[in-house]
Amino acid sequence: MAGELINNILSNFYEFENKLNGSRLSAVHTIRKDALDKFKLIGFPTAKNEEWKFSNPGFVHNHNFELSLNGNDEKITQEIVNQYKFENLDEHLLVFVNGFYSARLSDVKPKKRHIIIGSFAEAIERNSVELLAYFGKFADYNNNGFSALNTAFAQDGAFILIPDGTVVERPIRLLFITDAREQSVLTMPRNLIIAGECSQFKIVETSHTIGSQPCFNNVVSEIVMDFSSNVEYYNIQNNNENSYYVGTTQVSQQRGSIFTGTTITLKGNYIRNNLNSLLDAEACETNYNGLYFVGGNSFVDNHTLIDHAKPNCNSNEVYKGILNDKANVVFNGKIIVRPDAQKTNAFQTNRNILLTDDAKIHTKPQLEIFADDVKCSHGATSGYLDRDSLFYLRSRGIGEEMAKTLLLNAFASEVLEKINIAELRDMVKSYIANKLIQDDVYFCDVLDQLK
Amino acid sequence: MSLLKIENLKVNINGNQIIKGINLEVNAGEIHAIMGPNGSGKSTLANVLAGREDYIVTEGSVTYMGKNLFDMASEVRAREGIFLAFQYPVEIPGVSNANFMRTALNELRKFRNEEPLDAMDFLQLMREKAKLVEIDKTFLNRSVNEGFSGGEKKRNEIFQMAMLQPKLAILDETDSGLDIDALKIVANGVNKLSNENNAFVVITHYQRLLDYIIPDFVHVLYKGQIVKSGTKKLALELEEKGYDWIKKEIDM
Numbered sequence A: 001m002a003g004e005l006i007n008n009i010l011s012n013f014y015e016f017e018n019k020l021n022g023s024r025l026s027a028v029h030t031i032r033k034d035a036l037d038k039f040k041l042i043g044f045p046t047a048k049n050e051e052w053k054f055s056n057p058g059f060v061h062n063h064n065f066e067l068s069l070n071g072n073d074e075k076i077t078q079e080i081v082n083q084y085k086f087e088n089l090d091e092h093l094l095v096f097v098n099g100f101y102s103a104r105l106s107d108v109k110p111k112k113r114h115i116i117i118g119s120f121a122e123a124i125e126r127n128s129v130e131l132l133a134y135f136g137k138f139a140d141y142n143n144n145g146f147s148a149l150n151t152a153f154a155q156d157g158a159f160i161l162i163p164d165g166t167v168v169e170r171p172i173r174l175l176f177i178t179d180a181r182e183q184s185v186l187t188m189p190r191n192l193i194i195a196g197e198c199s200q201f202k203i204v205e206t207s208h209t210i211g212s213q214p215c216f217n218n219v220v221s222e223i224v225m226d227f228s229s230n231v232e233y234y235n236i237q238n239n240n241e242n243s244y245y246v247g248t249t250q251v252s253q254q255r256g257s258i259f260t261g262t263t264i265t266l267k268g269n270y271i272r273n274n275l276n277s278l279l280d281a282e283a284c285e286t287n288y289n290g291l292y293f294v295g296g297n298s299f300v301d302n303h304t305l306i307d308h309a310k311p312n313c314n315s316n317e318v319y320k321g322i323l324n325d326k327a328n329v330v331f332n333g334k335i336i337v338r339p340d341a342q343k344t345n346a347f348q349t350n351r352n353i354l355l356t357d358d359a360k361i362h363t364k365p366q367l368e369i370f371a372d373d374v375k376c377s378h379g380a381t382s383g384y385l386d387r388d389s390l391f392y393l394r395s396r397g398i399g400e401e402m403a404k405t406l407l408l409n410a411f412a413s414e415v416l417e418k419i420n421i422a423e424l425r426d427m428v429k430s431y432i433a434n435k436l437i438q439d440d441v442y443f444c445d446v447l448d449q450l451k
Numbered sequence B: 001m002s003l004l005k006i007e008n009l010k011v012n013i014n015g016n017q018i019i020k021g022i023n024l025e026v027n028a029g030e031i032h033a034i035m036g037p038n039g040s041g042k043s044t045l046a047n048v049l050a051g052r053e054d055y056i057v058t059e060g061s062v063t064y065m066g067k068n069l070f071d072m073a074s075e076v077r078a079r080e081g082i083f084l085a086f087q088y089p090v091e092i093p094g095v096s097n098a099n100f101m102r103t104a105l106n107e108l109r110k111f112r113n114e115e116p117l118d119a120m121d122f123l124q125l126m127r128e129k130a131k132l133v134e135i136d137k138t139f140l141n142r143s144v145n146e147g148f149s150g151g152e153k154k155r156n157e158i159f160q161m162a163m164l165q166p167k168l169a170i171l172d173e174t175d176s177g178l179d180i181d182a183l184k185i186v187a188n189g190v191n192k193l194s195n196e197n198n199a200f201v202v203i204t205h206y207q208r209l210l211d212y213i214i215p216d217f218v219h220v221l222y223k224g225q226i227v228k229s230g231t232k233k234l235a236l237e238l239e240e241k242g243y244d245w246i247k248k249e250i251d252m
């Protein structure tokens, strides 16, 4: 079976090369070929690999995912896109269909010169110096078969370049639509996000599947941050029950930069998020916020790595989870503090609420500290909703489901409050409310309303 | 009119019988005081009436406004007018007092087929009731009971009672740990609310609260049973002679 899949991929690759024509000798393609060689060597990870022990990606062998080598947005209507927009949110919108940029469906607002909010394919075509400088330099593909495969087929995705000293107010939305109405698909978007000195902006990535065929999104994003830049990166995962997702985001931070990564997982069959930051300069700040609220038979694995390589950096990581039905969740948070990284502050918490006896959580903090003058802590808890709190609320006339919703939102609020885009925050809040209550809800805080 | 009728009530917690056959009738317009030494089952009785699920009723009946109380879930009892001021109110981080009370009030209104209160009217009501129990406005923004002092928690219970206007309010040692000023505030809250259509069951360890809330009846609960009932005079007698007097009489 495994051999069959690899053979398909190889023939995909030759087909891909043939259509490249003249550009097969380009620097980008040299990296692709190198990545393909790595993939041939290591293949997909198995449960024997320590990093994949609890998240065996056996699904790759059980489905006939079709890799699309060309963009085709014809079957996606404006109405489909509209339903994924946030109400009243003014955003730069980039739409991708099966991993390929759709100019027709995208809506990038007027912006200052030199700001690039566009596609990876365009950047390759115009021989972008930045793309050549950064592509494949951060997301390691030597040890991760998924990243190797994505790199080998890197064609399209988002290419964002915010120049020095530039603040972009509107959130930049990367909307990935997977069209699984007719056949099962494999998409491999590749994103490169470059933050110039002192630049500041927000990215919101959301992925959605239409149709019910199995689909697999294998995504890699590289985020390169120059001095004192500030990037907020939101990843909202609300795919269908038949979707598989493996995403790797690699962040590289320069001195004084602040990265805040927020990962919200609401639906999907199999979701593996690798979020990694290398703090290879002083005075950096890294914040990871995560919230997963999943049920059914969903499997979610958040694998994070914060690598403190230089002194005087802070990292703060908070992942919270609500597990319903038979959800199966892994949290693996690794923090490395290298010998040079004195005066590091690194904090991590992972808290979980299980709504059923069938839900499973496996949480594993990994602190590897090689410097002595540091402050590091981690804490992990999992348990059921507090019965006394539930009784207290019900004793005031609040129905059981509503009481649960209040408590769950309170639990999630630590993460929700850190979402700096109100429309996005409200969407997640009402999602939590609606999942438990069909009735109308007086949900938003009254005091908020009066502001 | 009979609001509450408890007949031969027996209750187990974790297999131990805690309430061992209680009879009590409370009519509209009355204030009952229940006194008794620690561990005699006062809180257990209060929690059973409010619908705590892990307390198992093994015998007896409770009728509330003509209906079987045990047919109602905890929230339904509240909507029908039962209120328990907890001896140990829980802290709920992340849920603001305002949001909590608004949700509770609107659930109550929905139950009565009334429109939800709009935000302005609601805030107005909250401010008014907060004043009654002399709690600071800023507390409305704070999480339910989080970081509140013992006295603030007790006043918050009375505040919630004032917001929800129950028919039958059970106050479980709301006076414990309060200084005399706070005690007066609590008593004032009760007296303002009290009328001929509602009733109060005031559980207390000390008689001093009863200087401010004048009970019509006083009952002594000991080892899961009401061992003595009387008027306010009984409370004074207890104050004077202590619980040992009762204990001796019963344990003999």
Ligand SMILES: Nc1ncnc2c1ncn2[C@@H]1O[C@H](COP(=O)(O)OP(=O)(O)O)[C@@H](O)[C@H]1O
Binding pocket: B013, B014, B018, B036, B037, B038, B039, B040, B041, B042, B043, B044, B045
């Ligand atoms: N959750 C519980 N599990 C076991 N025993 C309990 C529990 N709650 C109360 N009890 C026992 O029930 C008895 C009565 O307690 P309680 O009703 O709190 O008394 P009071 O309020 O009169 O001080 C005590 O002996 C106490 O230890």
Ligand SMILES: [Mg+2]
Binding pocket: B042, B043, B044, B087, B172, B173
């Ligand atoms: Mg008690």
